Amino acid sequence: MSAQTTTTTTGTGTDTDTADTAAADGSARAPEHAPRLSWTERAPEVYKAMIRLDAAARRGLDPALYELVKIRASQLNHCAFCLDMHTKDALAAGESVERIVQLGAWEESRHFYTEKELAAIELTEAITVLTDGFVPDEVYERAARHFEETELAQLIAAITVINAWNRFGVSTRMVPGHYQPGQHA
Amino acid sequence: MTTRTGHLDPAVARALSALSAAAKQGLGDPALAELVVIRASQLNHCAFCLDLHLGIARQHGVPERQLDLLAAWEEAGDVFDARERAALALTEAITVLTDGFVPDEVYERAARHFDDTGLAHLVGLVVAINNWNRVMVSRRVPPGGYTP
Numbered sequence: 324m325s326a327q328t329t330t331t332t333t334g335t336g337t338d339t340d341t342a343d344t345a346a347a348d349g350s351a352r353a354p355e356h357a358p359r360l361s362w363t364e365r366a367p368e369v370y371k372a373m374i375r376l377d378a379a380a381r382r383g384l385d386p387a388l389y390e391l392v393k394i395r396a397s398q399l400n401h402c403a404f405c406l407d408m409h410t411k412d413a414l415a416a417g418e419s420v421e422r423i424v425q426l427g428a429w430e431e432s433r434h435f436y437t438e439k440e441l442a443a444i445e446l447t448e449a450i451t452v453l454t455d456g457f458v459p460d461e462v463y464e465r466a467a468r469h470f471e472e473t474e475l476a477q478l479i480a481a482i483t484v485i486n487a488w489n490r491f492g493v494s495t496r497m498v499p500g501h502y503q504p505g506q507h508a
Numbered sequence: 509m510t511t512r513t514g515h516l517d518p519a520v521a522r523a524l525s526a527l528s529a530a531a532k533q534g535l536g537d538p539a540l541a542e543l544v545v546i547r548a549s550q551l552n553h554c555a556f557c558l559d560l561h562l563g564i565a566r567q568h569g570v571p572e573r574q575l576d577l578l579a580a581w582e583e584a585g586d587v588f589d590a591r592e593r594a595a596l597a598l599t600e601a602i603t604v605l606t607d608g609f610v611p612d613e614v615y616e617r618a619a620r621h622f623d624d625t626g627l628a629h630l631v632g633l634v635v636a637i638n639n640w641n642r643v644m645v646s647r648r649v650p651p652g653g654y655t656p
Contacts, residue, residue: 359615365628368530376523376639400605450646452606453552458646463512476515476647483642487527490635494602494610495628 360495373487380480383473388440390418392447392478393485395426399451400489407499408507415504439469443478450482512648524643528636534629538568540595543578543588544630545637547596548603550579552641555651563654591621595630602634 363370381389390413397405410423425432429444436444446466449458470478491497532541542565549557565575577584581596588596598618601610622630 360624360627360631362628362631365625366531366534366632369527369534369629369632372523372527372530376520376527379517379519379523382517382519401609446646450642453642453645454604454606457553458648463646467513472513472515473517476513476517477520479513479643479646480517480520482646483639486642487635487639490602490605490638491631493605494598494615494631494634496610 355498355500356496358496358498362491362495373484373491376487377484380477380484383477384481387413387416387418388443389481390416391422391426391436391440392443392482394423395429395444395447396451396482396485397489397492398427399448400486400493402489402492402497403499404492404497404502405485405489408502411502411504442466442469446478447482450479451486512646514647514649516643516647524636524639527632527639531629531632531636535626535633536629539565539570540592541633542568542570543574543592544595544599544633546575547578547581547599548634548637549641551600551603552638552645554641554645556644556649557637557641559651560654563656567654567656594618594621598630599634602631603638 390409393409394406394413397409413423414420422435425435426444429436429441433441442465445462446458449462466478467475532538535541542561545561546558546565549561562575566572573587577587578596581588581593594617597614598610601614618630619627
């Protein structure tokens, strides 16, 4: 939370003074937005179905690899809430800051990742940016060399599911910043 | 064309179906649901999904003229009413997510035609068909027709 959103009258009023000072010198952060819609409350059966789908899709996948997939898809889909959640979960699970930061430019930082991870990240991009075209043969075939058929089908499902969470997050404008690692694990 | 895996875990398939069913039922407008689903499938180039849902749309009595002009709904005059147009605009924004966010004017226009429960299910339906589009396009599942 940033100072300017805190307007409590408890104590000496220092918070308000800090906010006024910050607003005056331009160092204040922008105010936090509110979500557009509490979709999990308005469509609880849809939310439950998403939870079941998520559990089914992640079965058999390496959790560390799946976090990279989730972060990259969330970057492409611009889902702030999802980035907040999955970067925190990845860090808590022991992922390195470097590998998380470099995901945004993975093509230029290939030596941070294994060939298997790179194949998964490339497939993630192709399946995520679907409106620009299809999933190219070379991308699919590279993934098929690193993942046996059952695991590949799970990877495709898992990429689909993070795309689903991204769509809920962005369209209902879920608020990033408050996630605690493991909260939704 | 090279063949790809036909494999899809049965639990995943069931969960995908359950999500679609929950969203569609909550929206409570089968004809509108098919317009939404077909428009997303056009944007995501899913042949299997188009084939299937054009069949279902006809079964639900969606007018042939709407199906013909759906890809150009914004230019289609009064073929689509204001509620349908608001739903289609939201569908496009949620589907083409990598180009940007869901604009306020698109969301607010939808919110004028749907209450929060309707909106939550409409968003859910767009998400659900985007799931199917991804699962079918990436595995290159050929169109299989529609059997009522």
